[in-house]
Amino acid sequence: MVAYHDLYDCRVDQWQKAADDWVDLARRSSSACEDIRAQGKKPLDDHWADATGKQAGKRMEDLADRLESGGDIMKGVAMVLDALAHSMGFAQRTLYHAAELAGEYGLNIQDGRAVGAYTGAAPVGPNVPQSVRDAYTKELGDLATVNGLIAEALREAAQADEKASVELDKLAKAVDVADTSRAHNEILVEASHVECEMLRADIPAGKDPHLQRAWWDGLTPQQQKDLMRADPVTLADLKGLPPEVGRELRGPDGKIDRVEMVRYALDHWDKKDDLKFENNCANFTSSALEAGGMQKKFDFWLGPRGENTWGRESGLGWDFVDQRAYHSRSWAQAKGLHGFLLRNGGEEVARSEALPGDVIFYEQVAADPAEPQGEIYHAAVVTSVTPDGDIKLTQHTSSFQNVSLDSREHVAARNHGEQRIHIVRPHPNWY
Template sequence: MVAYHDLYDCRVDQWQKTADDWVDLARRSSSACEDIRAQGKKPLDDHWADATGKQAGKRLEDLADRLESGGDIMKGVAMVLDALAHTMGCAQRTLSHAIELANENGLGIQDGRAVGAYTGAAPVGPNVPQNVRDAYTQEQGHIATVNTLIDEALREASQADAKASAELDELAKTINVSDTSQAHNEILVEASHIEFDILRADIPVGKDPRLVRAWWDGLTPQQQKDLMRADPVTLADLGGLAPEVERELRGPDGKIDRVEMVRYALDHWNKKDDLDYGDVGNCTNFVSSSLEAGGVKKKISPWTGLMGDDTWGRQSGTGWDWFDQNAYHSDSWARAKGLQNFLLRHGSKEVPRTEARPGDIVFYEQVAPRHGNRPWRVPPRRRRHLGLPRRGHQAHPAHQLLPEREPGQPGAHREQERGRAAHPHRPPGTGLVLMAATSPSPSSSPATSGHPASRRAVTLGTVTAAGMVPLLIVTGVATSLHTQEIQHEWADRQREACRHLPFPMTEYAAGWAGVALGVAAVAVCVLLARRLRGRYGLRLGQTRPGLLAGTTVWFCVLAIPMELIQLWVVYSAAAAGINLGDGC
């Protein structure tokens, strides 16, 4: 339990300096790890392949893993200390505000409680003047307000102290961890959750609106900004904040509700989506759903539906995952690059990290090859923050090479990792953004069929679909031409019988089948193209199956008109009949 004088005398700046020192240690540890791998392990592997070299390489790799794990653990320590310093600063500011109110109303502080002129000597009895009664009542109201603020400050400080102390004790037990996956995906993620919980504890949930207003007014502008970034949902649900604060939380333009976007993200991060996106991941679909929850309206073309280049949305599908993924959502709904381009075309802009707010979207630029074709869930060193669409703003793309962390700023500890699929479910730190999608940069996008993603795209399904395109085209043309043979046979049978016979239904079927098969070839090619783009991020010509389908489908430009002409000939022949000749 933090006492009044402990909080009053607290040196928050020293804790913040300690957090910065831990960040510096983490960077040094990561740098040493990279040096060992680049200048120690790699030369051994290249030039010393015997048993001794392998043993030495194994020892160096173990040392590098311990340094890398230690770096992540140090980041966890810095996160906790950052949150503790921030919360203690807020609590100290609330305590200072209580002392200022006490001084303004002629009160004093004794043993951590407000006292006044009538403390211990309440005016009672029938002979007490009314003005004295009124002064006593007013003083009691001021005392209650000051004491409530003091209690709130001590509550914030005590909760933060207890949570931070427990987490630092747990981190102290992990100093010998050499499993980099455990350090990053478990220890660091748990520290980020504790950091977030400490920051959330600053907010007086369920308190009287007047106390909330007094608490908020007692914070510095920077502390208010940090809390608005840390937990906008809880703040928005409080009563007592000024209307302009509410507008700032939800979005000053009123076009998109940022709070509802973040609320959707926090409520649905662990819920299974009704569509399975497989290896391509569900990141962008999740972000699009959050945008929709924030009030962004779908954009559907009256001519092409959701398959146009300038559309955004998703509709209920057939229940067949593969078809729904490729035919019932726009490219901008489920692919990061498509969503990024759509937002930039409709008024969004890129902003530096210092201007990012909850509800903004982060697109991670890939600066190294992916493992297989799965997108990273860990932010690389280069990040681009894309603001939400705002009327009146033009898109101004600007890549930001962002620092890993700015000293003195809570949160912002996440750094580039080496391809591990760590995915904290809640944002470490103050939550600059709560939604993310992965977008490969042009330099790393597959450009030839030799790219690993192109090889992964050559599956039994894509090969079968690609083979169906020329097969359908050839079958359609052959079926359509077969109507001529059926018609000639029908005419010969009539002349032999010397009477008119019913028009054969097989010729109708063959005529329509030719057209249907030609259209089916085009449809299969389109679905294959969307499949390759949605799942593998490839264009049709970047894989051999796709190249086969894309090349042969152009024959439909000639085949389908010919098949339509043949169908017209079938109906014309059925209507005109034949001349049986003079012998009949």
């Protein structure tokens, strides 16, 4: 349990420094891994073909795998520490706001709670002046606000402390992992999920709208922006926030509800689609756009099969026919969806400007047998951007929820060579 003065006096910047140090360690580990593969394993394979050379190469590969796995585990530690730093920052700011309001209301903080002139001595009786009754009623409201914020701040800090402690213990026990697939697709993914859960729990969902508004008003503008990017769905569901916050989260032009688009992706990342394509990434992304309200664009004569169209029809229930006749090419092909969005009002944005509801596309830059060079071959939905700027994506084929774009790009580059990432913000201009 986190106490009032522990939170009030804690040095949040030290957790952030620790997170930055772990990021640096992860980079060093990844760099060492690449050097071993390029300068050690490859020359051995090329020039030492006997049993001894193969044994040496195997040892080199094992060392590289351990360094690569270690790098992913270190990234997981950095994610958790970064979330801890920001969660404690949000909680501390809420506690400071409570103390500021206590001063404005003429209340005192004693033993971690606000007290007032009438605490423990409510004015009762027929001879109590109305002015005293009014002051007592006001004080009750002020006390509820301040103590509600204190309780919220301590709740946020306690959940972050507990979640971080549990996950860091798990990561510490994984230091000997040499299986790069497990490290990347299980351990690092879980750390990313814990990071998002910690940030989500910093939002007072289900609380009184008056408390939600007081909490929101106490955050700095940067903290408000950070939470809007980190978890737009939970924020949009709060009843106590200013209407303009909801409009910004959902999209000010009203063309696509970005919150509902993200909600769909987060809710359906591990669910089968009505009609599943062999490579289902663009189908999943289009379904998220549809859930966000993006309207179909059909040709007058050819419907979804015309050029420059997007959308789907109900079909006949026969997959072979429905995939070809009742879905536009842009619906289920990453290359087609990318081109369609850009031809019809969309814009490409820098990574630093990414927002939940944007669409990520992978372009194959290096020559590779699996993907044509220069081809846009994969699509995913941006579902979160954490306060440190890490873009989280959600996708099908393979199915992942809220995983780091940097980490997934690293895997794609290792397997297929150099990649180019495009982030597109849809702005439908046909309705």
